[in-house]
Amino acid sequence: MTAYLNQVRIIVWRDLTVELRSRERIAAMGGFAVLVAVLIYYAIDLTIVRPRDVAAGLIWMTILFSGMLGFGRAFAMDLEQDQLQGILLSPISRGAFYLGKTIANFALLTAVEALVFTVFGGFFNLSYGGTAWLIVAVVVATAGVAGLGTLLGAIAVHTRPSDSILPLLAFPLLIPLVIHAVMATGRLMAGRPPAEVGGNLRMLAAFAILFLAAGTVLFRYVVEE
């Protein structure tokens, strides 16, 4: 068990170090997210729509699109630098590899989310009520998105239309998760009591568990030669 966790830690550490050094993905995802926020600011007429009413949905759309951008690259960088083969030949188990990648992706997406919430808060003058539960909802939803995104990212990197196929595969599976993420985020932001989103949080947890479990089991078939 400790050996397994060590393997996971090695992958997480490696991925985050690579990312901190190159800042390739975080720059792309963060820049993309801020630009989407600017686009949205001009796409909705603030004299007709109260931004608070639609903010949760727009925030999650931004997160999802930047996530797709980052997850697609997660394995592409390894593949381009011929490091994927090395990791697969090393004694690191496939499950640990997947979990490590997922945690690294999760950390990356969480950083982007912090940026997204800050930027949207500033641009649209939003106030975030119920912060503790809001963080719980976002973290659980992000775990699900990262779990599925990592598995499908590993698939997409080996396909010819690698960048365009990832959202096509991921969105139908992610839409139900997004429904709950948006409901929970929106209600908590509006200052409703956390009890009201208990069901959404449970569903988000169910998605996270499902995607992480399926990913851990199925990942070995994805990276197999």
Place this chain on the structure above:
Amino acid sequence: MRKKGLSFSLAIAFVLVATSLLMAQGAGDISQLARQNLRPYWHVFIAYILVWLILFGWVVSIARRLGRIERGLQGSGPPSGR
């Protein structure tokens, strides 16, 4: 080739019978209930036609792909005794 001919004739037969049944019934309904709103009748009619077009299309598409492969096997394929 016999496979293709058989499947084609089967497919054509069932579509012909199905559509002719539909047409006979559709015409009867229309004459009887001409004063009523005919839209539901048209929708039922279209729905059944769509069903058979899609199923027929699937069969035809499989037949075409099979035909292409069989031609390939006879023409340029290696003699494998098939």
Place this chain on the structure above:
Amino acid sequence: MQLTGLRRTGVLLAIPGIALVLLLHWQVFFWVPTEVTMGVIQRIYYVHVPSAWVAFMAFGIVAACSAAYLWLGDERLDMAAVSAAEGGVLFTTIVLLTGPLWARTAWGTWWTWEPRLTSTLLLWFIYVGYLLLRGATDSPQRGKRFAAVLGILGILDIPLIHLSVTWFRSLHPQAVVMRPEGPQADPSMVITLLTGLAAFTLLFFAIMTYRYALERLTVERSTAFAGTPAPSVAGGGA
């Protein structure tokens, strides 16, 4: 050669299937009484529900065969999975086309974000992705494995998709969804529906067998061109 056996199986399934389809048409257009509240449009039900049933069954077959394929590596399981997936997508297309035709009269709108509609649409996208993925890789083996993973993910996601979308639009009146098995339904309606279910199931398996024969021939041809005596297919039979 086994393709002859496959063809015979397909025809054996198709003959009763087509007979039942003809019976279904007679029942739907001449025999079954018109439903009281909904009128003639309810007759779409007799192809809509069987299509939905076949689609779900097909996706179940895809998932089962995909899981078994990843486990055992037998090529025939993958051939069955892709044949079922193609049928599943087509029958889901039928569901998605006949549904709005019915809804336009019954609900007064082509499309609503009703739970069943939404989950069917998402299912359609998932399995179209399955078919796309197979052709999107340079190595066919990889495409098959990727597709199998997606096929399994799809079926695992179905219960959660359905729960989620039901939650989102829980205000929808459930009464509009007819239940012919309910107490008020005329027995002839139930019989017609059962005919439809049997006819569509048989037709699905007949065409799926045909599609399976095509997949088998395709694989055999590609291995023949590669100069190897179809090791995966032969090995799978051992």
